[in-house]
Amino acid sequence: MTTTNTSKTTALRTHTCGELTAANAGQTVTLSGWMDSKRNHGGVVFLNLRDLYGVTQVVARPDSPVFKIAEETKSEYVLRVTGKVTLRPGSNANKNMPTGEIELEASEIQVLNASLPLPFDLGEHAGVSEETRLKYRFLDLRRPAMAKNMVLRSRLSQVIRNYLYNLDFNEIETPMLTRSTPEGARDFVVPSRSNPGEFYALPQSPQQFKQVLMMSGMDRYFQLARNFRDEELRSDRQPEHTQIDLEMSFVDEQDIARVVEGMMKDVFAYLGETVAGPFPEMEFSDVMLKYGIDKPDLRYALEIKDCSALFKDSQFKVFSGALAEGGVVRAIKGEGGAVFSRSDMDKLTDLVKKHGAKGLVWLRFKEGKWESPTLKFFSDAEQAALKDLLEVKDGDAVFIAADKAAVAAPCLGALRTELIARLKPAQLKKWAFLWVRHFPLLEKDAETGNWTFTHNPFTAPLPEEEHKLDTDPGNVRSAQYDLVLNGVELGSGSVRNHTRALQEKIFALMGYDKAQVQSRFGMIVNAMDYGAPPHGGIGMGYDRLIGIICGTDSIRDVIAFPKTTSGACLMSDAPAKLDERQLKELHLKIVE
């Protein structure tokens, strides 16, 4: 037997099923893998043997001692096949298969394991329910599409690690058993056997520990960290998810952005795609004005335009009324939207109503003329100005919202998303990154009426806005930023407070007294007393990033063993009941 010393040669194979080519012709080799498919062609049995690396055609001829065993193998049997690599006759070569030039003339076939008939055909999973796929995840993962997702996820994590190590980041593991706080409603908790009545919490993020690492002088930290959140699941949420978490000392917003952009450059270069930083950045307030949503999909040009000035003398009560109440009139153009029927327009109107609008004004521009049920309220000058402002062409439609800015923005934002889905405008680029910067530091909590943080209680106000904490806290812009990719919020971060005085001032605005600060955030404020450096960072959703890259809507397709929306693992049957003895040891009782 010729043994080529590839790195994947083992006791049970000389090669993988993905590597033999014409160069190996004449060699005797051993492969191990799964029986992927079988056909009998003119009395000759052809088996496709599959492993993670590819598929190799195995041939058993009627006069061969292995013919019978080859004929009897069934789908997903695990086989070890020894034989001679032979060139396929020119006409039989399969150019679509890396091993398509050769086949393996089997001289020995060993069944390493059998398989029951499969609950679903690996080649035809489209009609299979996700429930079945999750119950038999070990089969679902054998499908090359799923295996490719897993390998890509793994490989890209190493691209990211290599990139960060080259910048002298250190990966430091923060605890999974952390402090639960009375307010931590979304914490998963873990009873401590040795401290009856007390609980750990699983981390929602390593936020406090990574900041403490900066205060520990670690300078540049990262972690591919597992985070936990006990809340209702949606298609893009899981009770545990992975975050690319990083934090740096002695930096400003731009330093952090450059690090993240370089990381994305390397990630996309691995995929053969070019992504160049610096990424565009916009003020949060401008983003809301232009796109009506804080994570706009900038693959598309559509922009919301303010028309308040244009309609300042409007006779249309919908406009004049909104403006009189301090509201705005804003419009968005749908290129080619003139094809929308009255019933389409009704559906779009329903959409904006869901976002709080009282109605939606719409106009179609056809053959050089506007048409709209409300056209009579527009003066000729307004019609002309509207056409100019939005650069309207034949076949376009225009949608106008007149309301408070806080209502008009999300309505037109949702409308923008819908127009993109329906009109499929040209993509300006394949990967549209955007930094959304300077979110408000504080907002009113709808329940308590107190100020609360918009993103993160540790975010610093912009230095030039700090003075407004005393006079106008709702209008303090912060050093908080989001990274958006193709309309998905990929990550969120900020420059943090590093002095205790400023941090406590912000906590005081949120209504925390000193005791509450100590109980909830004691670790971090204590550390601020002993020389905390300026620092900042970001946390980015790794499942989400891989989901976008793999082109799937569900992050369950990029997680090896995900939970269902009810938090169950259908393969292992988690969660499960405990027995009385275990509960007793934990000093717990189940109550209805």
Place this chain on the structure above:
Amino acid sequence: MTTTNTSKTTALRTHTCGELTAANAGQTVTLSGWMDSKRNHGGVVFLNLRDLYGVTQVVARPDSPVFKIAEETKSEYVLRVTGKVTLRPGSNANKNMPTGEIELEASEIQVLNASLPLPFDLGEHAGVSEETRLKYRFLDLRRPAMAKNMVLRSRLSQVIRNYLYNLDFNEIETPMLTRSTPEGARDFVVPSRSNPGEFYALPQSPQQFKQVLMMSGMDRYFQLARNFRDEELRSDRQPEHTQIDLEMSFVDEQDIARVVEGMMKDVFAYLGETVAGPFPEMEFSDVMLKYGIDKPDLRYALEIKDCSALFKDSQFKVFSGALAEGGVVRAIKGEGGAVFSRSDMDKLTDLVKKHGAKGLVWLRFKEGKWESPTLKFFSDAEQAALKDLLEVKDGDAVFIAADKAAVAAPCLGALRTELIARLKPAQLKKWAFLWVRHFPLLEKDAETGNWTFTHNPFTAPLPEEEHKLDTDPGNVRSAQYDLVLNGVELGSGSVRNHTRALQEKIFALMGYDKAQVQSRFGMIVNAMDYGAPPHGGIGMGYDRLIGIICGTDSIRDVIAFPKTTSGACLMSDAPAKLDERQLKELHLKIVE
């Protein structure tokens, strides 16, 4: 300002505190860091500014505008210093400091943050209690020795990942929220809010999921995985710890050993040390015979010798009695042990008694003669034969245990460890790796009297021993191995069962009926029905490995934020009580 574009240049520094040399002389630079120490020498203030990368001397002269601020800075103040790099006069250069050729003539000093007086001096931690160190971990980690441990831990994880990626392993994240089993006494559990009365368990290891990954066709898996175990803590145990976990398909024991040896080679090469595989390997039974312990420290030559044949006609009742009962007589030599006093010998006797021996026979060999309180029971021939067998020289001592093999082994094993500690024999090598192979598959459970697995319920028997499962299950050797380094068990692994029939047969020997197997191990035995490949792997304690490498007895010194032995985090005050509302949402009540 001259900005050198190093990768660590940020808004707040042009260089780190560890990189300036004579080559930078004349440049104006900005450093940020902590005020490490200060001295006033002839009216000039010298500050040592420290960051993770090193220390740079900053100079403030009396005529400088920064003199006052320099004088007023205190320990651990965070400073940003701009100034000109100047060569130290030849006689003042500090060869022990990478930046010792230069100093920074400060023209600007900004206090980025102040510090309260420290609870302990970072330079003098020896007398500081571990409690204080853990409470102020953010200060403890600023000590260069601790920072070095953290960086080394991080860097070596990347060495390991690079090595495994080069062998086409993929890192695949397995779930943290897994199935709790009624028997999982050491599981940390997590109540599921959306499934009242049910719990997840945190994994004690990814064992079942990694095997399922092999059954999913993933071929080569690894993970630096966090594992959890709710048990009493010791100095080398933590409730959560990190494991280098790997699993491979289509392999035998030797394939796995070669992968691990290559990893250790790369890890030690990073440290400038040479470690070469294949590592020595021994049968478990031989190891127990020769060293009396399953994790012998083979840096030392000491070996236990069987003397049963030598004493087969002994008049000494201690020997003849033990032999008559099917026991053994075994001896170990302590080179230079003749210095032990009677009271030393008493202490060694107490030690073996703790391990179950009734007593310890000892002899000293001095000036060509044996001396011992029991010498009279040794014939001349026996005395001569003993000297020959153990190659006894002047000044040595010999210790003899006569008992059942199961008692003699651990007694002499413990004695061997103690002799090494007391006699400090020459080290044969610095790093002594050993594979201990073929542990018994099953042993009797002391409580239930049933057979139970010695290491892992999924371990395969050696193929040639499988037939003994029916006739002599206690003597079936398994494909289970440990990797030992310098007397520490670094990892444990095996080739696994991959057919359901064999796995169920072993479970049946352990007394599990089909229902119990399904409830406890359903996921894995179900997957065995559908083409599970032969596979095997290992899990190695990463904290332990780094502990050995960093030369510390406590893994707490290589974990950023460890728990105390009572499971508390002194910095964050975890664990903590929940409030009533949270408990109610979890359908839990605390009972005394």
